[in-house]
Amino acid sequence: MTNASEYAKKVQEKIHQRSNHEPEFLQAIDEFLPTIIPFLENHPEYQEHNILSLITEPERVIQFRVPWMDDNGNWQVNRGYRIQFNSALGPYKGGLRFHPSVNLSVLKFLAFEQIFKNALTGLPIGGGKGGSDFDPKGKSDAEIMHFCQSFMTELAKYIGPNQDIPAGDIGVGKREIGYLFGTYKRIKQYDAGVLTGKPLEFWGSQGRKEATGYGAVYFAKHLLADLSETLENKKAIVSGSGNVAIYCIEKLYQLGAKPVTCSDSNGFIYDKAGIDLELLKEIKEVRRERLTEYVKVRPNAQYIEGSVWNFDVEAELAFPCATQNEINLDSAKRLVANGIRVVAEGANMPSSLEAADCFVEAGVYYCPGKAANAGGVAVSALEMSQNSQRLQWETEEVDERLDGIMKHIYQNCRDTAIEHGAKDNLMLGANIAGFARVAEAMLIQGLV
Incomplete structure (x- = not known):
């Protein structure tokens, strides 16, 4: 068996060969892999089962056409995406981004980061991300509604409250979430838990x-x-x-x-x-x-x-x-x-x-x-809990829970860094702590 550093380097080189046209994703990989070598050295079972190759490959990449009509009656088309990267800890969870810069590289990096961000919260959620190269800036409310309705008509085939729960991100606020939710409801019937970041008027969470x-x-x-x-x-x-x-x-x-x-x-x-x-x-x-x-x-x-x-x-x-x-x-x-x-x-x-x-x-x-920045997905997971209970917590309760989750994340990163001889290196601590939780779940579940 090669040592942990050589193993990580081989995986890194292979990802570069296969994804050399995806700079943002490669940047996330290059930042992540070297920092977890101290953990791999103490846990050869992850190298033996080649967990790094599995965890850096998305479970599913979905790309689709989004046709819509602008206010002048012209037919327009954008690309829509959903990256369902890792579900070892729970259903895919991550936002939707509407911005001209959106492409597979950007979304793969965001979804990859989301895996470990979600793991650090301690909540039962996996990692995913999605969106479109549609630009909401300069568009009328009617154009945004038409686009969101077309986008969700396709996305609805791949999401659900126990499968994949999108939220907002850049270019997707409560207005867009509202249009997306309305379309999902029309297609699949009412299910409050399918999106988070919803307006308070229909089962959003205080403090989200x-x-x-x-x-x-x-x-x-x-x-x-x-x-x-x-x-x-x-x-x-x-x-x-x-x-x-x-x-x-x-x-x-x-x-x-x-x-x-x-x-x-x-x-x-x-x-x-x-x-x-x-x-x-x-x-x-x-x-x-x-x-x-x-x-x-x-x-x-x-x-x-x-x-x-x-x-x-x-x-x-x-x-x-x-x-x-x-x-x-x-x-x-x-x-x-x-x-x-x-x-x-x-x-x-x-x-x-x-x-x-x-x-x-x-x-x-x-x-x-x-x-x-894990606070957003943490409160999204709290929103999912409230939706399941058909309850809406007060702002003070949500804020108190958020503060507690962020304290847990900080202490986990701090203690993990110290454990691996890198006091004050919170980047190393965050990467190892997140990886350890996801990798253990993957190993337990077998080759899936």
Whole structure:
């Protein structure tokens, strides 16, 4: 039997040969495999049964055509996808993303990360992801409804409350979930548990909209508690201006920190006095406008084109909450130079592999997305529980459970890193802890 390092390298090389046209997926693989070598060295049974080759191959990849008609009567078509990656721990669980950047590589990376994120919550859910290259921006409500109805007409064949439970992601909020649910109900009859992130009017969960952003802050809170510190009076850099960023900012304020930035695809706001949360919500959630509107109301704030991560501002906390690979190596070096001590990822893989390595080597507490942003899927699983019971819990109960789950995830990552001789390397701790739980279930279930 080859040693664990050689085994992991052989699997990695084979994946590169078979998926050389899928850069995002390969990046996720390259980040993951080297970190679990210490675990494989102590558990040769996983090498003996070639678990790495099984766990890195999706159980099912579904691609379909989505035809729809625009407001001018023109026929349009987009691609729809669902990646059902791993069901060892339970039904597939993961969001739907509607964005022009969506392709198989992006969704395979997201679904692969989702396996271990879901495992870290301790809840009985497997990993999946889906979506379409459809762009909701600039579309009318009628066009979005028509697209969602066509998309779900095909997707409904492959999902169900005990099989695969999608949720929202970029470009898929409560409006889109509502249209998707209505179509599923018409095809399959009523079943509240088939989608999560639903509006409260029909069996959504209190706290779901806030969960990913809140969860990232809770993760940082528990990390700082280990250092006998709190978030009080700490300055934070936040990227993004969607649900994750908005509610990350909200929870930062609630716990005494001061977020001074947020961003969109063109640029970012720097507000030295602290981001005006109510104004941000008004612009993004009510008016659905660009962040350039912010400085019209707050003239002392700045709107700067480009990436917030290329901007020099001293801060202790960073919460990347926009999209994958928004922080490259140069940006990571700049953050280290500006005094960042904690990077808690609200987005999925927002740091490149080189950036993540830079944070770890510099002694920054790097909290990878599969751990720090697990709050969203955690509350989605709580929504599934509420749907099964035909109950709707109060906000306080959901928030308390979310805080408890994020504490469990942090402590699991911390303790696993220490156990494998890598104190403070939360990326290694998250990867090993998630892998160990899924791999054990796969081994128990046999060659399936």
